[in-house]
Amino acid sequence: MALPDASHFDRLVALLKQKRDNVTFHDIIALAEISAQSLQSFFQALDATLYRELREIARYIESMRHEIGALQVNDLKNSRIPAAGEELGAIVRATEEATHTLMECAEAVMAADASDPAAYKALVDEKMLVIFEACSFQDITGQRIAKVVETLQHIEERVSRFANVVQAKDLEGFLTESERARAERREKLLLHGPQLAGAGVDQSKVDEMFA
Amino acid sequence: MAIDMSMPVLVVDDYNTMIRIIRNLLKQLGFEDVDDASDGSAALSKLRAKKYGLVISDWNMEPMTGYELLKEVRQDPGLAKTPFIMVTAESKTENVIAAKKAGVNNYIVKPFNAQTLKTKIEAVFAES
Numbered sequence: 001m002a003l004p005d006a007s008h009f010d011r012l013v014a015l016l017k018q019k020r021d022n023v024t025f026h027d028i029i030a031l032a033e034i035s036a037q038s039l040q041s042f043f044q045a046l047d048a049t050l051y052r053e054l055r056e057i058a059r060y061i062e063s064m065r066h067e068i069g070a071l072q073v074n075d076l077k078n079s080r081i082p083a084a085g086e087e088l089g090a091i092v093r094a095t096e097e098a099t100h101t102l103m104e105c106a107e108a109v110m111a112a113d114a115s116d117p118a119a120y121k122a123l124v125d126e127k128m129l130v131i132f133e134a135c136s137f138q139d140i141t142g143q144r145i146a147k148v149v150e151t152l153q154h155i156e157e158r159v160s161r162f163a164n165v166v167q168a169k170d171l172e173g174f175l176t177e178s179e180r181a182r183a184e185r186r187e188k189l190l191l192h193g194p195q196l197a198g199a200g201v202d203q204s205k206v207d208e209m210f211a
Numbered sequence: 212m213a214i215d216m217s218m219p220v221l222v223v224d225d226y227n228t229m230i231r232i233i234r235n236l237l238k239q240l241g242f243e244d245v246d247d248a249s250d251g252s253a254a255l256s257k258l259r260a261k262k263y264g265l266v267i268s269d270w271n272m273e274p275m276t277g278y279e280l281l282k283e284v285r286q287d288p289g290l291a292k293t294p295f296i297m298v299t300a301e302s303k304t305e306n307v308i309a310a311k312k313a314g315v316n317n318y319i320v321k322p323f324n325a326q327t328l329k330t331k332i333e334a335v336f337a338e339s
Contacts (some may be wrong), residue, residue: 082298202302202320
């Protein structure tokens with residue numbers, strides 16, 4: 001940023017030295033004029049710098065508005081994420097229903113009286129057909145999962161693009177209040193959930209620890 | 212020590228399907244008196260109301276986990292000696308060590324089969 005022109009101050013000092021004893025109203029006006037001149041160049045330089053910086057900020061805000069718009073947050077919040085949640089809920093219900101049906105068949109076969117082979121075979125055949133039908137849940141849930149994966153990819157692409165454009169840096173250790181509470185509970189009660197294949201200890205390792 | 216198949220068994224899990232699976236497996240093994248609870252606090256109430264010969268519990272449940280239930284059981288003089296098997300997907304080494312330290316009798320990693328459940332129950336009663 002430009003500084004006031006020092007030569008104007010020199011003129012001001014010279015005038016004050018010259019008129020130290022008998023200052024008139026005219027002198028005061030002259031003093032004011034010199035002060036105004038000295039500050040004018042300062043404010044001109046300041047205006048140009050400020051304008052340039054404000055334009056930069058405005059351009060950045062405009063580009064941010066564009067990038068935030070490209071994120072399509074309202075579409076994500078109002079449509080895609082709730083739809084993915086509904087798909088996941090439907091998957092849980094479908095797998096529960098299928099498991100219930102399969103177990104019901106297994107329990108019926110196990111409880112059946114095998115003393116009449118013909119009746120027993122008829123029951124087993126009937127239950128096997130129900131089992132085949134129930135297994136169709138896998139096709140439907142597969143399609144539902146594909147839709148959820150598509151939504152996740154949609155979000156991932158937009159968030160990645162946004163992060164690249166704004167050169168986002170992660171705040172280290174940032175957690176919301178509820179995330180912090182969940183993390184503390186997980187830590188305290190050793191809640192890790194199911195491990196991926198090969199990640200946790202298997203039954204044989206557990207057995208060694210209890211041997 | 213021979214297993215008393217008439218002893219009541221308490222199965223603790225927040226998933227009905229899992230309860231049903233364990234119930235059926237226990238029934239196949241010969242246990243007839245099987246109750247269930249959906250979390251640690253419900254299990255604790257049942258344990259204080261009826262004498263159970265064995266507890267088979269999941270770890271990850273709300274509001275009281277199986278790990279908290281295990282610690283409560285071991286601290287309660289009336290329940291402290293109840294055999295306790297953890298059946299869980301929590302399969303990190305630190306979980307197994309923590310459960311062992313808290314006094315679990317055995318530990319089964321999900322998914323498991325009938326033979327594993329049978330072997331672990333037998334092992335628990337063989338040591339007692």
